[in-house]
Amino acid sequence: MSISITGLGIVSAIGMNLDENLNSLQNLRSGISTIELIDGLQENFLGGEIKLTNQELSLIAFGNNQQAVLPRSLLLSLIAAKQAWGENSINPKIKTAIIGATTVGGMDLAEKILEKDKRIRTLAHNPSGIITDYLADYFCLDEFRTTISTACSSTANAIILGSRMIKMGLTDRVLVGGGDALTKFTVHGFNSLRIYDTEFCKPFDNDRKGLNLGEAAAYIVLENNKSIKITKNKKIASILGWGNANDAYHQTASSPEGEGAQKAMQLALKEANLSLTDIDYINAHGTATPNNDLSEGRAIEKLFGPKQLFSSTKAYTGHTLAAAGSVECIYSILSIKNNTIFPTLNHNTLMSELSVKPVINIKKDITINTVLSNSFGFGGNNATIIIGR
Amino acid sequence: MAFIHKYSTISKGNTFNQGIIDGCINFKIAPDITHPYYKDVIIGINLRRMSIIVKMGLANTLKCLSRNKVDAIVVGTGLASLHNSELFLCSLIDPEQSILSPTPFINSVHNTISGEIALHTQNKGYNSTYSQGALSFEGALLDAILLTKEGKNVIVGGVDEAIPILDKMGAESKFTTGSTFFNLSPNKEDSLGEIINCIITKENKLDSFINENFNSNEDLLISGFSTCNNSKKTKNLNYSKFSGIYMTNSAFGLQLAVELLNSNIFELDGHILLSKIKRIFIINHASKNNIGIIILKK
Numbered sequence: 001m002s003i004s005i006t007g008l009g010i011v012s013a014i015g016m017n018l019d020e021n022l023n024s025l026q027n028l029r030s031g032i033s034t035i036e037l038i039d040g041l042q043e044n045f046l047g048g049e050i051k052l053t054n055q056e057l058s059l060i061a062f063g064n065n066q067q068a069v070l071p072r073s074l075l076l077s078l079i080a081a082k083q084a085w086g087e088n089s090i091n092p093k094i095k096t097a098i099i100g101a102t103t104v105g106g107m108d109l110a111e112k113i114l115e116k117d118k119r120i121r122t123l124a125h126n127p128s129g130i131i132t133d134y135l136a137d138y139f140c141l142d143e144f145r146t147t148i149s150t151a152c153s154s155t156a157n158a159i160i161l162g163s164r165m166i167k168m169g170l171t172d173r174v175l176v177g178g179g180d181a182l183t184k185f186t187v188h189g190f191n192s193l194r195i196y197d198t199e200f201c202k203p204f205d206n207d208r209k210g211l212n213l214g215e216a217a218a219y220i221v222l223e224n225n226k227s228i229k230i231t232k233n234k235k236i237a238s239i240l241g242w243g244n245a246n247d248a249y250h251q252t253a254s255s256p257e258g259e260g261a262q263k264a265m266q267l268a269l270k271e272a273n274l275s276l277t278d279i280d281y282i283n284a285h286g287t288a289t290p291n292n293d294l295s296e297g298r299a300i301e302k303l304f305g306p307k308q309l310f311s312s313t314k315a316y317t318g319h320t321l322a323a324a325g326s327v328e329c330i331y332s333i334l335s336i337k338n339n340t341i342f343p344t345l346n347h348n349t350l351m352s353e354l355s356v357k358p359v360i361n362i363k364k365d366i367t368i369n370t371v372l373s374n375s376f377g378f379g380g381n382n383a384t385i386i387i388g389r
Numbered sequence: 390m391a392f393i394h395k396y397s398t399i400s401k402g403n404t405f406n407q408g409i410i411d412g413c414i415n416f417k418i419a420p421d422i423t424h425p426y427y428k429d430v431i432i433g434i435n436l437r438r439m440s441i442i443v444k445m446g447l448a449n450t451l452k453c454l455s456r457n458k459v460d461a462i463v464v465g466t467g468l469a470s471l472h473n474s475e476l477f478l479c480s481l482i483d484p485e486q487s488i489l490s491p492t493p494f495i496n497s498v499h500n501t502i503s504g505e506i507a508l509h510t511q512n513k514g515y516n517s518t519y520s521q522g523a524l525s526f527e528g529a530l531l532d533a534i535l536l537t538k539e540g541k542n543v544i545v546g547g548v549d550e551a552i553p554i555l556d557k558m559g560a561e562s563k564f565t566t567g568s569t570f571f572n573l574s575p576n577k578e579d580s581l582g583e584i585i586n587c588i589i590t591k592e593n594k595l596d597s598f599i600n601e602n603f604n605s606n607e608d609l610l611i612s613g614f615s616t617c618n619n620s621k622k623t624k625n626l627n628y629s630k631f632s633g634i635y636m637t638n639s640a641f642g643l644q645l646a647v648e649l650l651n652s653n654i655f656e657l658d659g660h661i662l663l664s665k666i667k668r669i670f671i672i673n674h675a676s677k678n679n680i681g682i683i684i685l686k687k
Contacts, residue, residue: 040482103498114478127468127636128499129521133679142591145679146528149469149499149520157517164535184481189494246462246507246516251495260513378495379504381516 003163003240005387006233007221009083009177010330011076012317013048013214016060017083022334025342028362030316032200032212038108038184045187046200048214048318050076071106072181074131076217081135084219085175090140094227097144097171099162100132101154101178103322107185131179144171147178149322151377152285154178155218156325159385160242162222172227177326179217186321187213193252201288201319203312204297204358206349211287214318218326237333240370240388241272247380253291258299260382265303265372268384274370276304279386281341281366283332283373286312286358287319292376297354306355309363315345325375325383332371332387340364391537392580393685395572396644397452399424399445400632401565405452409645413631414658422566422633434509438492440470441566442550446502447509449570450544454510457574460541461515464503464548465529467522467636471552473497502548515541523675525549526637530587530683537575546570547637565633569640582647585668586684595672595680602684603670609649609663611642612672626660628671639673639681646671646685 010017013031014024024031035047052060054068057075061067061082067075077100090096105128132147144165148158155178162174180186190196195210202208223233245267247260254261269276282304285296293312300308313331320327335341341363350357370388377383398404402413402420413420427436430448439447446464468474473496480486480493495501500518507516515536519528526547533545548568555564577583590598603610611626628642646669655662666687673681 042487110478111481114482127520127522129467129525132521142594144531144589146519146521146524146531146589148517148528150503150516150518151498151500161517161532161535164539168535168538170531170535185478185494188481188489189477189491192489192491192494244515244517246504246513248507248511248513251501251504251508263513377500378498379500379516379518380507381500381504 001167002225003166003238004223004228004235005220005237005239005333006223006228006235007084007086008236008330008333009080010218010327011050011080012216012320012327013050014316025316025331025334028345030345032318035182038182041184041187045196046212047182047187048212048320049182050215072108073102073104073179074134076181076215077131077135077179078138080177080179080217081175081219084177084221085139088221088231091230093230094173095143095171096141096173097165098132098136098141099158099174099176100135100147101149101158101322102128102131102147102180103149103151103154104180104183104186106130107183108181111184139175141175150381151379152321152324153375153377153381153383154322154325156375156383156385157244159239159325159329160244160383163239163242166222166224172224174222175219176222177219178322180215180321180323182213182215195289197288200346201315202346203286203288203314203344204293204351205347206351208288208290208293210289212318214320216317216320216323216327218323218330220326220329237336238388239385241268241274241386243267243271243384245382247382249380252378254295254376256295258295260380261296261299261374261376262303264382264384265299268372268386272386274386278370279372280368281335281371282308282310283328283371284310284312285374285376286314286344288314294353296374296376297351297356301354301356308356309341309359311341311344311359313342328373329385329387332373335371336368336387336389339366339368341366390575391534391573391584392577393571393582393584393647394455394574394580395453396569396647397449398569398641398644399449400567400641408648409631410648410652440473440496442470442548443502443505445568446546446548447506449546449568450506450510453544453570453572455572457542459512459514459544461536461543462503462506462512463517463529463532463543463545465519465525465637466499466502466547467520467525467549469499469520470496471550475552475554523636523673524589524679524681526640527587527589527673527681533573534584534587537573540575542574544570545573547640549635549637551635565635567632567635567638567641569644582650582685582687584683585686588682590680592674592678592680598682607663607667608670609666610670610672611646613639613642613675626657639671639683642671643683643685650685650687
């Protein structure tokens with residue numbers, strides 16, 4: 001059973017489409033800056049902010065600014081999903097599902113209403129399913145629809161569900177991905193946990209202090225062979241394997257030895273029927289929190305040994321929460337297509353606890369056929385996908 | 390393939406101890422939501438900082454455990470912990486609070502429920518959370534069915550919480566709190582029923598689906614409303630009448646269906662039931678334009 005990726009769509013702080021994202025990655029251009037578009041933040045925060053207002057996003061998504069009242073996560077998701085879906089259309093011969101993912105949903109609207117009116121009708125905008133419902137109706141996808149909300153691993157788990165549904169014959173094609181806008185709720189939330197760096201985040205650095213959040217949406221189209229025969233879409237890459245395991249260690253933190261991370265990576269290798277040496281590069285979760293990078297670093301070290309090539313792209317985009325899994329799935333595909341490892345930015349000092357070293361300079365003298373991408377989250381959630389040619 | 394082995398509901402009436410038919414429906418007066426004494430059910434854990442929604446999910450999970458190892462935990466929730474979302478949102482605009490407590494933020498995250506269930510049962514297997522409005526449980530259930538096809542034993546459930554704000558949002562019905570969980574496995578032995586399908590489709594496709602698949606001589610239809618909008622215009626058993634309205638109450642409907650399949654009841658809430666029910670269709674049309682259909686067979 002082959003699970004082909006035939007469409008890609010992405011908006012992030014380093015670009016409003018695939019080409020712009022690739023260009024920024026190749027030119028080591030970070031999108032992290034002082035957050036400007038959220039009113040009423042208690043202090044200055046650095047984040048991977050897309051410097052477009054909701055009016056401007058509405059213009060891109062709809063050709064007019066009338067839809068600026070929609071949640072920002074939805075506007076971002078629609079722009080990315082339209083790029084991924086492209087010229088595809090519904091077809092009675094192709095069963096098509098849509099699987100979305102978000103953590104904040106319409107929380108930005110809730111915050112705005114809350115400021116105006118304390119009697120609040122805010123939470124009406126909170127339901128996560130509104131984005132998938134909107135996209136499903138927009139693209140006329142009237143079969144299976146759902147939204148996964150497993151914090152920072154949400155889109156990775158969405159890709160996993162889509163792949164499993166195709167493998168088990170439940171669907172022929174899936175539009176899968178997700179989006180999260182920056183909100184006061186999440187910025188202050190991570191700051192209250194004391195893991196929000198006041199400076200530019202430094203993944204896998206000995207002196208890392210924490211993450212910078214970011215906003216993004218990324219969607220991909222998955223198809224089985226039957227669907228591709230009808231759509232004639234070109235295969236861009238393939239989903240080869242996946243794993244999901246729980247750390248069962250702490251509400252928000254990962255276990256020090258990265259037990260869940262190791263298990264997720266092992267399950268993905270087993271599903272893909274690959275050995276450790278088949279993985280040319282790991283796009284790590286690498287949030288730059290002291291806890292994640294130690295836990296993930298140890299898991300990579302223990303499983304793959306000290307020579308494994310890996311990097312984190314979080315210092316380009318910020319941590320885009322639910323979107324991180326599909327954003328980094330697309331970056332992994334760009335690594336394969338361009339035989340390039342996009343480096344870990346802002347790195348100065350190796351972590352004293354680890355023998356593994358992140359790639360810190362762009363690496364082009366290499367052939368990349370297979371990439372493993374990690375996404376870990378609150379609730380002990382560990383998700384891994386493996387992408388191949 | 391997906392066989393139900395255990396179930397547990399916390400809802401109106403004493404459903405946690407007696408099930409839905411005995412604990413809720415056969416009551417003469419509409420009962421209030423009845424929480425179990427969580428300290429007696431969730432033993433050895435400090436419950437002080439645990440949100441009500443996690444307590445419900447965890448208590449139901451513990452009741453659903455069997456001798457078989459659990460390989461996966463999947464939860465559906467329409468709104469997660471609204472209480473904590475509201476707390477954290479309000480603390481953001483409270484000028485008195487210069488230092489925010491992270492606890493409500495952590496507790497507001499949707500997968501806190503499945504995560505805490507894993508943490509407290511030390512389950513290191515597959516873990517996921519679905520949130521698709523009134524079809525959140527159907528998403529979780531489809532994943533659970535896939536997991537049983539992959540050979541796994543699964544705990545799957547739905548949970549939602551009502552807070553006073555919900556009543557101010559202009560909804561026609563008053564929202565309530567409730568949760569139902571199941572133990573599913575690929576093993577038929579000693580099972581209480583088999584889920585043979587879980588579909589999400591458009592409302593306008595329901596009629597043709599019922600016409601093609603439903604056999605009124607041996608199938609029973611229950612739904613979240615008193616009349617199911619299909620061409621047969623059958624007045625059907627309405628599970629929402631007993632569960633109250635919440636986004637994952639089709640899980641309550643599914644447990645009611647399992648209880649009916651395994652009972653010898655001829656009459657329930659004024660409905661005469663078939664003497665031998667072969668299949669039960671649980672129709673959820675609480676989501677505008679979109680229908681969830683779960684089909685259960687003996």
